[in-house]
Amino acid sequence: MPLDGLFTHALVHEFNELIVGGRITKVHQPYPNEIVLVVRNNSVNYPLLLSAHPTYARAQITRIPYENPQTAPNFVMFLRRYLEGAKLQKIVQIDNDRIINFYVNARNELGDVQEIRLTLEMMGRHSNLFLVREEDSRILELIKHVPADQNRVRSLMPGATYVLPPAQNLANPFTEGLDVLAPMILDTPFDDWAKTIQSTYQGFGRDSAVSLARTINQPGDHLAHAKNWLARFNNLKPTLFTSDKGALSYAAFDWLQDHTNAQHFQTLGDMLDAYYIGRAERERVNQQAGSLVRVVKNELKKNTSKRKKLLATLDDAENADDLKVMGDLLITYPHLVQKGMTSVEIENYYNNNALLKIPLDPKLNGLKNAERYFTKYRKLRTAVAYVNEQMALTDAEIAYFNNIVAQLDVASPKDVEDIRLELTNGGYIRANKKNKQKPKVSKPDQFQSTDGTHIEVGKNNLQNERLSLKQADRRDIWLHVQNIPGSHVIIHSPNPSDETLVEAAKLAAYFSKARDSANVPVDYLPAGKLRKPNGSKPGFVIFEGQQTLFVTPDHQLVSQLKIKK
Template sequence: MPLDGLFTHALVHEFNEHIVGGRITKVHQPYPNEIVLVIRKNSINYPVLLSAHPTYARAQITHIPYENPQTAPNFVMFLRRYLEGAILQKVVQVENDRIINFYVNSRDELGDIQEIRLTLEMMGRHSNLFLVRENDSRILELIKHVPADQNRVRSLMPGATYTLPPKQYNINPFSNSLDLLAPMILDRPTSDWLKYIQTTYQGFSRESAASLSSVLQNTGDRMINAQNWLSSFNHPKPTLFTSKNGQLRYSAIDWEQSEDSKQYFKTLGDMLDAYYIGKAERERVNQQAGSLVRIVKNELKKNTSKRKKLLATLDDAENANALKVMGDLLITYPHLVSKGMTSVDIENYYDNNNLLTIPVDPKLNGLKNAEKYFNKYRKLRTAVDYVNEQLAITDSEIDYFNTIVSQLEVASPKDVEDIRLELTTGGYIRANKKNKQKPKISKPDKFQSTDGTIIEVGKNNLQNERLSLKQPDKRFIWLHVQKLPGSHVIIHNDNPSDETLMQAAKLAAYYSKARDSANVPVDYLPVGKLRKPNGSKPGFVIFEGQQTIYVTPEADLVSQLKI
């Protein structure tokens, strides 16, 4: 089911159970349209994600790691002023709509207590997050400023009075549950139930209406069946459905989906993490890495074109001896060439006196044409060494940018900034001179094998460099997919079990260009045997004496071992 009013009802129930009464200890804005409140209750920290993303708007308790920007945005600074240290008093859904209000008591400039409301509207591209003063409904700040010429229905700017979005005046099923089905059963045929539910009752998506319609067709007391179905949203059973073609769907309750496989979760937040960890993270990476992708593609295109030209030059150089022969023949028989001729046939004494047709410049005589061929011959012969040197550099650049492409495909948002820093340091991106802060490199991803051994995975070259070349124990085992771009993987053990070695190899294969392949070769050896050539790119190492293990990547294993 999509995030409709019914699902929002279940979310609010979960919030009231877990975080109401907790203290807001931290406020972060890791992404442009998303806020994370860290709420501490009963000695447990609950990171609460409030997203006004146009596609993935939602509210949830999340455990997906995030990386904060070095400079906090203005909106989060404003929120910190009012929210940090405050107690979350209550969480309320606006009727059965996709609007949630988070209430706190805060102190104003004079020290007086005032009620502040954080309102999240989850309305697709119209989603927004407001900080509102409750006593006069004044908008103190909001995450998306919308000028009047873009929204004439209500003002969405700081200082304006907060008003709800246009109301549809449908019936709230939770306020009128006893009378929910009477008119539908008495006045309408079964075929009209789905449409009637959606148009009459508030907060029903098409999927929710279809589920209720199915419940009503069961035998027994239809009214009781409907009320039991509705009340189940007060006691959610978070369920993730996977169809035969791999498509994911989620629901707050376990409605009948016989064609799907099911996975149950303890909380709605855990289920949403499992559902969004791929989709939302990919979207965030695409947003942050858009300019990087263009730069990398341009560099690949430029170097690929350069390589073709270099290879063409080498092909010409292989024909350099033919140019020398033509020059020798022309300088031997210059009298056979007259101005105005475009070619001349000369007996080739290098080839049993067979006639050789030599193209000539009609503006030059025989000696000048011979000199022209000799000059071209000398130029090509001199260029061979230079071209081979440039070809090696170009091939290295192509391999490097193919590695960057591979890293961007599996990058999380925190990895993107590392890649941006690397490209800036390498001179591929112009440095921002205004930013004087020292860049911070994110930490590698951590995993734990089934026997408890820690495994670290570098997701970009800067992480790989630090992970592989600055480890305190050179006896740890290093792994990398063979002859393909991929992550550096470190097992924090000098004698890992076969099971841990196999799991680490599968991680190395998954975080590489071979993630969709089978029977992938992965090299492994102690960290101490790695060497970094002088002047090489970040993350580039050479080694010998490795052993090889063959594995098939498993996406499920990645999520199971992640810590």
């Protein structure tokens, strides 16, 4: 189901059970349109994600780890002033809409207590997050400033009065009930029931309306079916559905749904984590890495074009001896050439006196044309060593940027900044002189094998280098896919079990360019045998004496072994 008004009702029900009465201890803004409030209640920390993302807007308690930017955005600094240390008094849904108010009591500059609310509107591309002073509905700050020329219905700027979005004028099923619904839709064709539900009641997405229609259509008391269905939004059984084509959908409880598999979760937050971990993480990476992708593509294009030119030069160099022959013939028979001639045929004494047609520069005489051919010959012969050197460097650059592409494909948001730092240090991106803080390299992803052995996976070159060459014990086992860009994997054990070795190899295969392949070769050996050539790129190592395993990447195994923070 999409996140409609009914699912919002279920979320608010869960929030009231878990975090109302708790204290907001921390406020973070890890991503441009998303805030995380850490609410401590009953000695438990609950990270509350409030997202105004245009595609993935939602509210949930999340356990997905996140990395905060080194410099806090202005919006989160404003929120910290009002929210940190404040008690979460109540959480209220507006009617049955996708709007949630989070109320706290905060102190103003004079020390007086004032009621503040954080209002989250989950409205697709119009989603927004507001900090509002309750007494006069004044917007203190909001995560997206919207100029008046982009929204003529209401003002979405600091200092304006907060006004609700235009009302739909539909009935709230939780306050007005479903009594009129069953007799109303029973008089219409079943195919129209979902539309009738949506046009009568507020907060019904298409999936919810179809589910209710199917429920009412069951044998028995239709109205009782409808009321029982609606009551389930206060008696939750979070369910993730998987279709026979692999498509995911979710619901607040296990309702009538076309699916091949239903997975149940303890909380809505856990279920949403499972649903969004791939989608939202990929979108965040795409947002953060947009400029990096352009840089990498430009570098690949530039080096690919350079390689073609170098190959053309090498092809010409292979024919350099032909230029020398032409020069020798012209210098032997200069009298056969007169200015103005564009070509001449001369008996080639190097080839049984066969006639050889030699192109000429009409502005030059025979000796000058001969000198011109000798000059070209010498340049090409001299260029061969230089071109071969440049070819090796160009091939290394192409391999390097193909490796960066593979890393961006499997990167999480925290990895993107490491890749940005690496490209900046390499001179491919201009450094931000305003940011004087020393960048920190994020930690590798942490996994635990089935038998409890600790495994780490580097997701970018900086992580790989630090993990393999500085942090790993010489006796730890290092793994990497064979001759394919991918992550460095370290098993923190000198003698891992066969099961752990295979699991680590599957991790190495999954976090590589071969993640969609089968029977992937993975090399492994003790980390102490790794060597880094002088002047080589970050993360580049050489080795010998490796052994090889053949494995198939397994996404479910990755999720199963990953250590949850």
